[in-house]
Amino acid sequence: MIFDGKAFKLIPLEDGIVELQFDLQGESVNKFSMQAMAELGDALDILESHPGLSGLLFSSAKEVFIVGADINEFGKVFAGGTDAVKAYNGKTNALFSRLEDLPVPTVVAINGYCLGGGMEISLACDFRILSHKAKIGLPETKLGIIPGWGGTVRLPRLAGLDVAIDWIASGKDQRPDAALRAGVADGVVAPEKLHDAAIKVLRDAISGSLPYLPRRQLKKSPLRINDTEGLLAFEGAKMFIKGQAGRHYPAPVAAVQSMQNGAKLERDAALAVETELFAELAQGPVAESLVGLFLNDQLLGKKAKSFIKSAPGEVKKAAVLGAGIMGGGIAYQSAYKGTPVVMKDIATQGLDLGMAEAAKLLNKQVTRGRIDTAKMAEVLNRIQPTLSYEGFGAVDIVVEAVVENPNIKHAVLTEVEKHLSDTAVLCSNTSTISIDFLAEPLQRPQNFCGMHFFNPVHAMPLVEVIRGTHTSDSAVATTVAYASALGKKPVVVKDCPGFLVNRVLFPYFAGFAMLLRDGADFQKVDKVMERWGWPMGPAYLLDVVGIDTGVHAESVMAEGFPDRMGKSFKAASDVLFEAGRLGQKNEKGFYNYAPDKKGKPQKVPTEESYELLKPHCAALRDFTDEDIIARMMIPMVTEMARCLEEGIVASVAEADMALVYGLGFPPFRGGVFRWIDQAGAKVIAEMASSCETLGPLYQLTPGLQKIVETGQTYYPKAEV
Ligand SMILES: NC(=O)c1ccc[n+]([C@@H]2O[C@H](COP(=O)([O-])OP(=O)(O)OC[C@H]3O[C@@H](n4cnc5c(N)ncnc54)[C@H](O)[C@@H]3O)[C@@H](O)[C@H]2O)c1
Missing domain, CATH: 1.10.1040.50 (N-(1-d-carboxylethyl)-l-norvaline Dehydrogenase; domain 2)
Known part of the structure; x- marks a missing residue:
C-alpha cells in the first residue's frame, strides 16, 4: 500500500500501475466531503512524484461509485458568500485538473451510482469503463445549481453539445448503454469483469495502442463548434429549456449559459466561467430551497429507516377494504412493489373497476417499455379480489378505504377487526375523520392508526401515518415500513381533524x-x-x-x-x-x-x-x-x-x-x-x-x- 487514508488508498498493481481507490470510512457511500478532497490532494502529491508510475486506475471499494459532493456541507460553504463558494470550487477544480494532467494514462472503473462530482471526476479521467449496474448523471440543476466541478466544460467537449445540454438540463441519471452511445463510456461490461476490463484498457493506453493524449487535448481545448452553429444551438436550447423548466427554475438555462460562455476558452478559463455562474446560483433562494428539500428528504429517509428497524416484522401480505379510486390505487401500488394484497369490496362492480384501473396503469408501463407483459401478469396476480373476508387472518396490515362516512367506517372497521390476527395492523385512509374517533368501537385500538394516501396513489409520494392516542409504537412502525415498501415517503403525524396536510x-x-x-x-x-x-x-x-x-x-x-x-x-x-x-x-x-x-x-x-x-x-x-x-x-x-x-x-x-x-x-x-x-x-x-x-x-x-x-x-x- 502506497497510501492508506480515511477516504483514499493508493494500491500498487503490476508494471507501475497504481489503483486510486475511494472508500470513505464510516459511510455507506463515497462522497466528496472537504476532508475527502484534502486527502485526494495528498494522494495526488504522491502520484505526481511516484517513481515508475505507468498508469492510474481509479475505482471505488463500495457498491456505489461516488454520489457526488457532500451536500451536508453546502449550507456552510454557501453561507460564506460568493468568494467562499468560488474558493470551494476552485480547490476542487485544481485537484481534478491535476488528475487530468498526470503524465500517465488514467482509466476509471465505474461500478455503481456515479453522480454529480463523481461523474465530474470521471470526466477528468482519460477513459471510463462502466459496469452494467452503473448509473451516471449530473443532477445538480435539480438542486438549483449547475455542475461546478467541470461538468459543463468537459461533458460538451467529450460527448457533444446536444448530449451535454440534455443530460445537464434534465439532471436525469443515464444508463450505461446511453453513456456508451454518447461516447461518455468507453466500454460497458458485467460487474465481475469491470476491474480486468479497466486494466486492459489502461494497458492498451500505456502501450500506445490506444492513444490517450488526443482525448485529453479534446477536453482541454475550446469546444469544436463554429460561431453560427454555436449561436443557433445555444440560443435555441436556452429558449426551449426556459419553456420547460419555467421561470422559477433558473439553473438549467444557466448550465447552457455556462457552456456558451466557456465555449471558446481553454479548460482552465472555461472552468472559471462555470465557477462564476455556480457561485451566483448558490447564493440564490432557489438553490437554498432545493438543497434544503434534498436534506429534508434525507431526514425523512433516516426517520423511516429507524421505524423500519423497530417494526416487529416485514409486511408479507396486505389487504385493502374498498376497491374504489384509493383502494384500487393502493392495491396496485402494493402489488407493483411486490407485496401481495387482498382487495375486498361489497360489489363485484367495484372489484372489476379496481382491477381495470390496475391493468390500465400496467398497460401504460408496458407501452412505455418499462415492464413486459410477463411482469404485468405477475403484478396482477399479486392482487386477490374478493367479496369475503377469506384470507384476512393471514394479513399483516389492512388499509380501509371505503366511503368517507363515519358510521360506515365504524361498521366496517369493527367487522374486519374480527377477522384479523391479534398482531395485524388496521389502518384507515380517511382524509379527515379523527383516528381516535374511528378507534372508539375497536377491540384493539393499539393496533389502529391512519394511513393517508394522496390521489393518484401511484404518483403522489406522501403517506401521512397518523398516530392516535392509543396507537402503539409497533403499529406506527409497521405502517411506516409498509409505506416505505410501497416506495412512498411516510411522515408520522399526530391525530386531529384533517391531520397535517x-x-x-x-x-x-x-x-x-x-x-x-x-x-x-x-x-x-x-x-x-x-x-x-x-x-x-x-x-x-x-x-x-x-x-x-x-x-x-x-x-x-x-x-x-x-x-x-x-x-x-x-x-x-x-x-x-x-x-x-x-x-x-x-x-x-x-x-x-x-x-x-x-x-x-x-x-x-x-x-x-x-x-x-x-x-x-x-x-x-x-x-x-x-x-x-x-x-x-x-x-x-x-x-x-x-x-x-x-x-x-x-x-x-x-x-x-x-x-x-x-x-x-x-x-x-x-x-x-x-x-x-x-x-x-x-x-x-x-x-x-x-x-x-x-x-x-x-x-x-x-x-x-x-x-x-x-x-x-x-x-x-x-x-x-
Ligand atoms: N379520492 C381521493 O382523492 C382521496 C384521497 C385521500 C383519501 N381518500 C379517502 O379514501 C377513502 C375512499 O375514497 P375513494 O375516493 O376511493 O372512494 P370511492 O367511492 O372511489 O370508493 C369507495 C369504495 O368502497 C367500497 N365500499 C363501500 N362500503 C364498503 C364496505 N363495507 N366494504 C368494502 N368496500 C366498501 C365501495 O363499493 C367503493 O368501491 C375515503 O375515506 C376518502 O376520504 C380519498
Whole structure:
C-alpha cells in the first residue's frame, strides 16, 4: 500500500500501475466531503512524484461509485458568500485538473451510482469503463445549481453539445448503454469483469495502442463548434429549456449559459466561467430551497429507516377494504412493489373497476417499455379480489378505504377487526375523520392508526401515518415500513381533524372562499397562484378533487375547528355543489371540462358558474396579486405554525416535505416554513396584518409572533 487514508488508498498493481481507490470510512457511500478532497490532494502529491508510475486506475471499494459532493456541507460553504463558494470550487477544480494532467494514462472503473462530482471526476479521467449496474448523471440543476466541478466544460467537449445540454438540463441519471452511445463510456461490461476490463484498457493506453493524449487535448481545448452553429444551438436550447423548466427554475438555462460562455476558452478559463455562474446560483433562494428539500428528504429517509428497524416484522401480505379510486390505487401500488394484497369490496362492480384501473396503469408501463407483459401478469396476480373476508387472518396490515362516512367506517372497521390476527395492523385512509374517533368501537385500538394516501396513489409520494392516542409504537412502525415498501415517503403525524396536510389545505380554501365572497374572479386567483408556483390554482384544484369532496371535508374541518374554520356565509363551493356542479368528475365545476384528443379533460371557462355565484358574491372587482397571495397563503401559514406548536408534526423539515410531496407545494419555495424564512417573518406578519379583519385564520400564532419579534428563523441559519 502506497497510501492508506480515511477516504483514499493508493494500491500498487503490476508494471507501475497504481489503483486510486475511494472508500470513505464510516459511510455507506463515497462522497466528496472537504476532508475527502484534502486527502485526494495528498494522494495526488504522491502520484505526481511516484517513481515508475505507468498508469492510474481509479475505482471505488463500495457498491456505489461516488454520489457526488457532500451536500451536508453546502449550507456552510454557501453561507460564506460568493468568494467562499468560488474558493470551494476552485480547490476542487485544481485537484481534478491535476488528475487530468498526470503524465500517465488514467482509466476509471465505474461500478455503481456515479453522480454529480463523481461523474465530474470521471470526466477528468482519460477513459471510463462502466459496469452494467452503473448509473451516471449530473443532477445538480435539480438542486438549483449547475455542475461546478467541470461538468459543463468537459461533458460538451467529450460527448457533444446536444448530449451535454440534455443530460445537464434534465439532471436525469443515464444508463450505461446511453453513456456508451454518447461516447461518455468507453466500454460497458458485467460487474465481475469491470476491474480486468479497466486494466486492459489502461494497458492498451500505456502501450500506445490506444492513444490517450488526443482525448485529453479534446477536453482541454475550446469546444469544436463554429460561431453560427454555436449561436443557433445555444440560443435555441436556452429558449426551449426556459419553456420547460419555467421561470422559477433558473439553473438549467444557466448550465447552457455556462457552456456558451466557456465555449471558446481553454479548460482552465472555461472552468472559471462555470465557477462564476455556480457561485451566483448558490447564493440564490432557489438553490437554498432545493438543497434544503434534498436534506429534508434525507431526514425523512433516516426517520423511516429507524421505524423500519423497530417494526416487529416485514409486511408479507396486505389487504385493502374498498376497491374504489384509493383502494384500487393502493392495491396496485402494493402489488407493483411486490407485496401481495387482498382487495375486498361489497360489489363485484367495484372489484372489476379496481382491477381495470390496475391493468390500465400496467398497460401504460408496458407501452412505455418499462415492464413486459410477463411482469404485468405477475403484478396482477399479486392482487386477490374478493367479496369475503377469506384470507384476512393471514394479513399483516389492512388499509380501509371505503366511503368517507363515519358510521360506515365504524361498521366496517369493527367487522374486519374480527377477522384479523391479534398482531395485524388496521389502518384507515380517511382524509379527515379523527383516528381516535374511528378507534372508539375497536377491540384493539393499539393496533389502529391512519394511513393517508394522496390521489393518484401511484404518483403522489406522501403517506401521512397518523398516530392516535392509543396507537402503539409497533403499529406506527409497521405502517411506516409498509409505506416505505410501497416506495412512498411516510411522515408520522399526530391525530386531529384533517391531520397535517388537509388541516392546512382547508384554511387555504377558506381564504379562497372569502376572496370570492368579496368579489374576486376565480380565474384571476387561479392565475396568480399558479404564477406563484402552485401546480394548479384553488378553483381548478377543487374541481379536480371534487366539489362534493371539498364541501364534505370542509364541513368536517369546520366541526373540528369551529373558531377558525367555521363560516357564516355560503361559499362558492357550496353554491356549485347545490347546483350539481361536482367538478371534473361530471365535467362541470368552477370550469366546464371537455376531453382533448387524448381523452384528457381540459378546462374551459364558462359563464354558467359566474351566473350561479353572482347572487352570493360581491360584484366582481380587481384584487392586486399581493392581496390575493396574502389572503390565500396566510391562513396556510398560520395553520402550519399551529400544527408545529401543537406537535401535530415533529419538525419544520417534515412539515415542509409533507406539503411538497402531498400537495405539490412549489419546490423552489422549499415549503411553508422555508418561505417564511426567505420572505422574512416580519414581511409575513405585515401580510397577515393587512388582512386581519378577515378573522382568526389571519392572526399570528404565539410561536410565529415570537419568531417575528426575535428575528429568528424556522430553519437554523447555516454557520460559516
Ligand atoms: N379520492 C381521493 O382523492 C382521496 C384521497 C385521500 C383519501 N381518500 C379517502 O379514501 C377513502 C375512499 O375514497 P375513494 O375516493 O376511493 O372512494 P370511492 O367511492 O372511489 O370508493 C369507495 C369504495 O368502497 C367500497 N365500499 C363501500 N362500503 C364498503 C364496505 N363495507 N366494504 C368494502 N368496500 C366498501 C365501495 O363499493 C367503493 O368501491 C375515503 O375515506 C376518502 O376520504 C380519498
